[in-house]
Amino acid sequence: MTLLGLLDREPSHGYDLKRHYDTFFSRGKPLPFGQVYSTLGRLARDGKIVVGEVEPGEGPERKRYVITERGATEVESWLTEPVEAEPNLQTVLFTKVVLALMLGRPAEEYLDRQRAAHLRRMTELTELRRNGELVDVLLADHGLFHLEADLHWIDTTVARLDALRKVVRK
Amino acid sequence: MKAIEARDVHLSFGETPALRGASISVAPGEIVAIMGPSGSGKTTLLHCLAGILVPDAGEIHFGDHRIDTLSENQRSVLRRDEFGFVFQFGQLVPELTAEENVALPLLLGGVKRTAALGKARPWFERLGLAGLERRRSGELSGGQAQRVALARGLVARPGALFADEPTGALDSLTGEQVMDLLVASAREQGTTVVLVTHEARVAAYADRQVIVRDGKVNALVHS
Ligand SMILES: Nc1ncnc2c1ncn2[C@@H]1O[C@H](COP(=O)(O)OP(=O)(O)O)[C@@H](O)[C@H]1O
Ligand SMILES: [Mg+2]
Numbered sequence: 309m310t311l312l313g314l315l316d317r318e319p320s321h322g323y324d325l326k327r328h329y330d331t332f333f334s335r336g337k338p339l340p341f342g343q344v345y346s347t348l349g350r351l352a353r354d355g356k357i358v359v360g361e362v363e364p365g366e367g368p369e370r371k372r373y374v375i376t377e378r379g380a381t382e383v384e385s386w387l388t389e390p391v392e393a394e395p396n397l398q399t400v401l402f403t404k405v406v407l408a409l410m411l412g413r414p415a416e417e418y419l420d421r422q423r424a425a426h427l428r429r430m431t432e433l434t435e436l437r438r439n440g441e442l443v444d445v446l447l448a449d450h451g452l453f454h455l456e457a458d459l460h461w462i463d464t465t466v467a468r469l470d471a472l473r474k475v476v477r478k
Numbered sequence: 479m480k481a482i483e484a485r486d487v488h489l490s491f492g493e494t495p496a497l498r499g500a501s502i503s504v505a506p507g508e509i510v511a512i513m514g515p516s517g518s519g520k521t522t523l524l525h526c527l528a529g530i531l532v533p534d535a536g537e538i539h540f541g542d543h544r545i546d547t548l549s550e551n552q553r554s555v556l557r558r559d560e561f562g563f564v565f566q567f568g569q570l571v572p573e574l575t576a577e578e579n580v581a582l583p584l585l586l587g588g589v590k591r592t593a594a595l596g597k598a599r600p601w602f603e604r605l606g607l608a609g610l611e612r613r614r615s616g617e618l619s620g621g622q623a624q625r626v627a628l629a630r631g632l633v634a635r636p637g638a639l640f641a642d643e644p645t646g647a648l649d650s651l652t653g654e655q656v657m658d659l660l661v662a663s664a665r666e667q668g669t670t671v672v673l674v675t676h677e678a679r680v681a682a683y684a685d686r687q688v689i690v691r692d693g694k695v696n697a698l699v700h701s
Contacts, residue, residue: 423689427681431682434682456679
C-alpha cells in the first residue's frame with residue numbers, strides 16, 4: 309500500500325520509489341529492489357498501476373509507473389478507513405499519517421476517526437472486563453493499556469501535524 | 479430519567495472565552511464522557527449543564543425545563559433536588575462522619591436525620607465501605623473517600639449525576655473500582671451521567687464519548 313500511495317503522489321521510476329520509501333518508511337531497513345519490482349508487478353497485474361511510456365535511453369530505469377483509477381480508489385479508501393482497533397498499530401498509523409500528509413489529504417480527519425475506533429474498542433473491552441472473569445479482565449486490560457498508548461500517540465501527533473507536514477511535503 | 483442538553487453555549491471569563499458554541503445532548507439514562515485536553519472547557523461545560531454557571535449565550539435544558547433562565551435561587555433548589563455531584567477531590571465535609579456526609583443531600587433537602595442516615599447506610603455495604611460509617615474524611619483512603627463522595631452524589635436518587643475527573647486523584651486500580659461502582663449504581667437507578675475526564679480508560683466506561691476542543695464539542699465520527 310505504501311508504494312501505491314507514493315505513486316498516487318506522482319508517476320515514478322522504481323528507483324525513485326525505493327528512495328522515497330527508504331527516506332520515510334523503512335526506518336533503517338532499506339527495501340530490496342527485488343521487492344520493489346515484484347510489488348510493482350503485482351500491482352500492475354491487479355490493474356492498480358500501469359507502466360507508462362518507455363522513455364528512450366539505456367538501462368532498466370526507463371519505465372515510469374502510473375497509478376490507475378482503481379489504484380487511486382484503493383489508496384483513498386485505505387486512508388479513509390480506520391485501522392481495526394487492535395493494539396500496536398503504531399507502524400500502520402505512522403505510515404498512514406505520513407502518506408496522508410504527503411498527498412495533501414486531511415490527516416487530522418483520519419486520526420479523529422481512528423480515535424473514535426479506538427475509543428469504541430476500549431468501550432467494548434471495558435464492558436467485557438466489567439462482566440468477566442479475572443482472566444478476561446487481565447486480557448482486556450492488556451488491550452486497554454495498549455490502545456490507550458496509541459491514543460496518546462494520536463493526540464501528540466495531531467498536535468504536531470503542521471510541523472510534520474513541513475517535513476514530508478517537498 | 480431525564481435528558482440534558484446544551485445548545486450553542488458561549489461563556490467567557492473576562493477576556494478568556496471558555497465555551498464558544500458548545501452543544502451536547504445527553505439522552506435520559508445515558509452515560510456520556512466529555513474528553514479533551516486540559517483547558518479546553520470541559521469543566522466549564524459541566525458547570526453550565528449542572529446550573530452552576532450561567533452561559534453568556536445559548537440554552538441549557540434539563541428534561542422539559544430550560545434552566546439557564548432560572549434565578550440563582552431556583553437553580554440552587556434544582557441542584558439540590560435533581561442533581562448529584564462528584565468532584566476530583568471528594569470534597570467531603572471534614573467535621574462530619576462518612577455516613578453524615580452521604581446523608582448530607584437528604585438533610586439539606588429537609589429529610590429528618592434518622593431517615594436520612596437510614597437511607598445513607600445501605601450505600602456502605604453496596605460500595606464496599608461497611609465498617610467505615612463513623613470515620614471522618616481524614617481517616618479514609620483516597621479511594622474510600624471517593625466512594626463516600628459517590629454515595630453522597632447518588633443517595634437522593636438524582637435525575638442526573640455530574641462527575642468532574644472523579645478518578646483524577648486515584649491510582650488506576652482504585653479509579654477503576656470507583657468507575658465500576660459509579661456505572662453500576664447509575665444504571666441501576668437510571669441516572670443520567672455526565673462524566674468529565676481526560677483519561678481514555680475512564681471515558682471508556684461511558685456509553686458514548688465526545689471531545690471538547692477550543693470550547694466546542696466534537697462528536698466522534700464513527701465510520
Ligand atoms: N474561574 C475562572 N476564571 C477565569 N478563567 C477560567 C475560570 N475557569 C476556567 N477558566 C479558563 O477557561 C478555560 C476553560 O477552563 P476549564 O473549563 O476549566 O477547562 P478543562 O476543565 O477542560 O481543563 C481555560 O482557559 C481556563 O483557564
Ligand atoms: Mg477541568
